[in-house]
Amino acid sequence: MIKRIFDFTAAVVGLVVLSPMFLAIAAWIKLDSPGPVFFRQPRVGKNGEMFDIVKFRTMYDDAHDALLTVGHDRRITKAGRFLRRHKLDEFPQLFNVVAGTMSLVGPRPEVPRYVDCYPADVREVVLSVAPGITDWASIYYKEENSLLSRSSNPEQAYLETILPAKLKYNLRYVHERSFWNDVRIIFTTLATLVR
Template sequence: MLKRAFDLTAAVLGLVLLSPLLLAVALWVKLDSPGPVFFRQERVGRGGRLFRIHKFRTMVHDAAQAGLPLTVGQDERITRAGRFLRRHRLDELPQLFDVLRGEMSLVGPRPEVPSYVAHYPEHLRDKLLSVRPGLTDPASLAHLDESERLGRSSDPERTYIEEILPAKLRQAEHYVDHASLTQDLRVLWRTLCTLMAGR
C-alpha cells in the first residue's frame, strides 16, 4: 500500500513538473521522422497479465518488422532524436502514465516481451511476476552496456537469452526478496545519477 501511494504521488508530480519537457520531446520525435510519437509494445506484467508499455518512439516506424526486439549496438533503426533520448533514458518517461494506470511501478523488474518471459525458469516466473514491473531496477542499472555487448555478438538473441537474461533474473530475484521503500529510493537515486551522467 505504501509503495503504491509513493508511486502515484511521484508519478503525478513527475508528470506535472516534466510536462514542458514531455511536450518538447513529443514535438521533436514527430518532426524528426515519420511515424507516431509513442511506441507501444506488449509486455508481461504483474500476475502474467499482458499490457502495452509506452515509450517515446526512438526507432523508425515499423522497426519491429525490420529486426530483433532488441537494440543491438549502433542499430540503424534508431532515429537521430532516438539516440539522444535513449542515451538519457528520456524515451522511458511516458511510462509514468503506465504507473498511474497501475500497470507499472517506479521501481521493479523491467517487463519483458512474452517471448523472453517464456525463457524464465519455472521456479522464478511466479516470484518475479508477483510484483509490478518498474521503470528502473538494479538489473537495468547493472546492464547499461547491454546494447554494445549484443553488438559484439555474432548471435545477439542467443547471447541475450543465455547470458544477459539469466543475470538480470538473478538480480530481479534479489530485488523481490529484499523489496522495501528504502531500497526503491536507493535505486531511484542511482538512476537519477546515471541519467545526469548521460550514461
Template sequence: MLKRLFDCLASGLGLLLLSPVLLLIAVAVKLDSSGAVFFRQERVGQYGKLFRIHKFRTMVSNAELRGLQITVGSDARVTKVGGFLRKYKLDELAQLIDVFRGKMSLVGPRPEVPRYVACYPEEVRQLVLSVKPGITDWASIQYKDENEVLSRSSDPQQAYVNEVLPVKLRYYTEYVQGRTFWGDIHIIFATLMALVR
C-alpha cells in the same frame, strides 16, 4: 499500499512538472521522423497479465517488422532524436503514464516481451512476476554491458537469452526477495545519479 500511494503521487507529480519536457520530446520525435509519438508494445506485467507499455518512439515506424525485438549495436532503425533519447533514457519518461495507471511501478524488474518471459525458469518466473514491473531497478543501473554483449554475437537473440537474461534475472530475484520502501527510494536516487553522471 504505501508503494502504490508513492507511485501514484510521484508519477502524477512527475507528469505535471515534466509536462514541458515531455511536450518538447513529443514535438522532437514527430519532427524527426514520420509516425506516432509513442511506441506501444505488449509486455508481461504482474501475475503474467499483458499490458501495452508507453515509450517515446526512438526508431523508425514499424521497426519490429524490420528486425529483432532487441536493439543491437548502432541499430540503423534508431532515429537521430531516438539516439539522444536512448542515451539519456528520456524515452522511458513516458512510462510515468503506465505507473500512474497502475500497470507499472517506479521501481521493479523491467517488463519483458512474452517471448523472453517464456525463457524464464518456472520458479524465477513466478517470483519476478509476483510484483509490478518497474521503470528502473539495479539491473538497469549496474548492468551496462548488454549492448556490447549483443553486438559481439553472431546470434544476438541467443546471446540475449543465454548471457544477458540470466544476469538480469539474478538482479530481479534479489530485488523481489529483499525489496523495501526505502530500498526503492535508494534505487530511484541511484538512477538519478547515474543519469547525471
C-alpha cells in the same frame, strides 16, 4: 499500499514537472520522422497479466518488429538515438505507473517470448510483483546494447548471458524489497543518468 501511494504521487508530480520536456521531445520526434510520438508494446506484468508499455518512439514507424536493438541500428532515428542514450524514451512509462500497470521500481517487464524462457520457479517469483521503470538490472546493464553488439548472435547472447544475470537481480529485488530499498534504487538510477 504505501508503495502504490508513493508511485502514484511521484508519477503524477513527475508528469507535471516534466510536461514541458515531454512537449519538446514530442515536437522533435514529429519533426525528425513521420509516425506517432509514442511507441506501445505488449509486455508481461504482475501475475502474468499483459499490458502495453509506453515509450517515446525512437525508431522509424515501420521498424519495431525486432525485439532487440544492437549497436548503431539503422532503424533508430536521429532523435531516437539521443533519447535512448540518455534513457529519455523511458519517461512516458510514468503513464503506466499512474495507471497501475507498472511501479517506479521493480523488475523490468519483458515481452512474452523472453518470459517464456524464465525457469518456472523464477517466473513465479519475478511476476509476483509489479514491473518497474528501473531496478538493479537496469542500472548494472545500462550498456546492454553495446554488450550485445560485440556478439555474433545477439539474441543468443541475451538469452544465455544477460537474461539469466538480470533474473538474479530481479530475484534479489523481490526478496529484499522495501520502501527504502526502492528509494535507494531511484536515487542510484538518477545518479547514473546524471553521470
